[in-house]
Amino acid sequence: MAFAGRSVELKRILESENIGLKEFREACFQGLDEAGLRPKCWRILLNCLPPQPARWSETLASQRKSYQQWVQELIIYPGEGQDDEEQRHDITQDDHPLNPNPQSNWSAYFKDNEVLLQIDKDARRLYPDMCFFQRPTDYPVKMDASGNITAAEYLRKRIDRCVLKSAAVVKNRSGGWNISGVSRKRTEYENLSESEEAHWEVVERLLFIYAKLNPGQAYVQGMNEIIGPIYYTFSTDKDETFREHAEADTFLCFTNLMGEIRDRFIKHLDESASGIVSSMNNLMDLLKSTDHVLWTCLEGMDLKPQYYSFRWLTLMLSQEFALPEVLRLWDSLFADAERFDFLLYICCSMLVLIRDQLLEGDFATSMKLLQNYPNPDIHKILVKATQLRKSRQIATGGSVTGIMIG
């Protein structure tokens, strides 16, 4: 179906009182690049919006309100019962390694700081080729009536404090502590005023809140690459009434998505059925039955799936392609009822599509190819993936169920 026809069709589906999910998923699967429908459709596909548009405003209002509360509790007033700003800061500064006090709230606070520092390193490194994440958001979280202080300022101060502290309190060789007066230049924030927040700082806040609410996983590197494209999509929505709530809605969609893929981020689940090692093995099994020659060649070179597919599968390919391509790919992925099964077919089709180069190359050239996937034609990859799935379903005598690219 032509692009124009597709978006008309999708709009019609979205206007019905009760969105038919099967029909809706099929339409989304074809891609949501046109007509600015992606943000809305992703919200539905990721269970942030129910299929009944009449319930949207009420659902959104309550979800956004909970998110606001988390910002308050976890970022603005992290030390319970310490609502006096002055006092809070003093106590934090006391909690350095010279004075470990396992009973205090602050040992937890201290531990959180490690998580925060890791998030900070990665949020800054999100899509460095694009200027978007460095630019200020139009919707910072304002902390005072005058709008001069933002929530980001709290995390900035907190990061500064713990960087300073760790630099100032340094263990010396004899086991004692050297306190040196190392000061940290604030160069990183120079381009933003206190009343502004960069988009990467919003991502940082989102990840920190997620880590606090999900202590079992906390933060694992790579989560930034999952949340990045979702936040980007929502905060570039043409519809302002949605765009202004990009942060809160991203949080919910990300949380729902992580609910499905979190096992891949947890080390002790690596070998479990839903863990990353099993996923990589499944991919190799799929390749073996799809293209035995290629599989044998990779095995022969000892080019292990960990070398490339660990990243492919953990990040749902978000580091392999430029952002517009990732968004297009995720349309189909989110739309598919068996989305993580389909991801395996996508990865397998990526291998098969460059089989000639892989068969010809030696270990080093093949590794380079797989780490920098050449000329990505997302449409071609998706068509191939749906074909692979279909022939596999036929071959194993199952019913042919997946959506095809029209």
Next chain:
Amino acid sequence: MAKRSYDLLFKLLLIGDSGVGKTCILFRFSDDAFNTTFISTIGIDFKIKTIELKGKKIKLQIWDTAGQERFHTITTSYYRGAMGIMLVYDITQPKSFDNIAKWLRNIEEHANEDVEKMLLGNKCDMEDRRAISRERGEDIARQHGIRFLETSAKANINVERAFYELSEAILDKGPNKDKIPEAQPLPKPRSELSKCCN
């Protein structure tokens, strides 16, 4: 394919805490450039660079690993085949220095016994934020009997030298290099094996 483009193949590994600058160091060495912001490494990255040393063309296969604990099960599988390991800390981050012992234990557990090691204190361009003195770096390296350099990927200090010194140490081991082919569980295509033996 038949043309021999190098005499020897060395496998090097970069390890160390997240954010210390492993990817920047490798990028500086392979592309002679610095990027202030790099995407964080998930799993493992891979680069090739051919250098000349004592009249020999040496192909370096360099593996850049992810620093976060979560990835250790995945990344330690690369230790075994490595002939040289660069352990990097950040001179402005005491934590990354404290973790050296932990990384050395990883090497002991997972790498070949005769692997050449080198300790790098990176970001030495940031004098104003230095938290670990040069002497402390030298001391810990001496204690463990490993080479040491302070580097800056940003200001291009000692990066090339680090790779050359590590490669030279591997080269100087001499007879060991003949054992390399069989002893390598890390991937090595047959075509390449024959190249380095004649």
